[in-house]
Amino acid sequence: MKYFFQNLKNNIDFFLRKNLDFSRKNYFVMNEHKDNLFNSKNLKEREQFLFQKYELEFLKLNSSRENYLENLYILDVLDKYLEIDFKVNLNVLDIGCKNWFYAKGEYFFFKKFSENLTLKGIEIDANRLYTNFYTRKEVAQFHIKNLFGAEYIAGDFLAQKEKFDYIVWILPFITKSPLVKWGLPLKYFQPEKMLKHAYESLNPNGKIFIINQGAEEYEEQKKLCGNLGISYQVLDKVDSEFIQYENKRYSIVITN
Numbered sequence: 001m002k003y004f005f006q007n008l009k010n011n012i013d014f015f016l017r018k019n020l021d022f023s024r025k026n027y028f029v030m031n032e033h034k035d036n037l038f039n040s041k042n043l044k045e046r047e048q049f050l051f052q053k054y055e056l057e058f059l060k061l062n063s064s065r066e067n068y069l070e071n072l073y074i075l076d077v078l079d080k081y082l083e084i085d086f087k088v089n090l091n092v093l094d095i096g097c098k099n100w101f102y103a104k105g106e107y108f109f110f111k112k113f114s115e116n117l118t119l120k121g122i123e124i125d126a127n128r129l130y131t132n133f134y135t136r137k138e139v140a141q142f143h144i145k146n147l148f149g150a151e152y153i154a155g156d157f158l159a160q161k162e163k164f165d166y167i168v169w170i171l172p173f174i175t176k177s178p179l180v181k182w183g184l185p186l187k188y189f190q191p192e193k194m195l196k197h198a199y200e201s202l203n204p205n206g207k208i209f210i211i212n213q214g215a216e217e218y219e220e221q222k223k224l225c226g227n228l229g230i231s232y233q234v235l236d237k238v239d240s241e242f243i244q245y246e247n248k249r250y251s252i253v254i255t256n
């Protein structure tokens, strides 16, 4: 009953978005200069390190200042916290990638560890419109433009049958309230089913890297793994100086 009216509204809005597919097409953001972007020596050095290690010319020349920082954030986190082995053919998935504003960060990280990278991002609410009348899907198409092997999938992860070497899952819905506030119908609140499916979607020695928002969700996330008998490595607090989020972020890694 608590979410009855909000859920009713979410169901109607979601149905309309899914079926009407409004879009202005060809979203584009001009590149911005990156002068004086870092206010500390540490940050400047870290950017130079990541820039060289992951060959970030393309990212730096094709992003707003804000988006450059957002992508450095995800690259920095992956570089610091995810242990990864080189594999010739690497198949990677991001679950719930929204408008995939951080796609380049993920792309250049995983590209470093493979010869042939396939990076997919899946989003169930891809037709959600922004105030500028572009959809998440159109914004995402801009962020993955010219990234060979990157693909945005508008759909439900539970319908996805492929196997992956790495799954990145940033801020999954672990409790009901954030999902309802996000505008999704409650029938899509299936954290246990989603986690089980993600685990079953791994190739041998595959890994799921999960980032949760706040200590409460993190505790719930670990409980969920426990309920399913899935073991995990605890990373606890993960952060990057490139962006300091108000809510602390925590992480686990699941290996099959």
Ligand SMILES: C[S@@+](CC[C@H](N)C(=O)[O-])C[C@H]1O[C@@H](n2cnc3c(N)ncnc32)[C@H](O)[C@@H]1O
Pocket: 095, 096, 097, 098, 122, 123, 124, 125, 155, 156, 157, 158, 169, 170, 171, 172, 173, 182, 184, 188
């Ligand atoms: C809290 S948001 C996180 C978005 C993004 N990862 C980020 O870090 O900004 C969770 C996202 O997961 C998506 N999502 C929820 N259930 C899904 C499903 N079954 N399949 C695909 N995407 C899903 C939601 O629509 C939402 O965009």
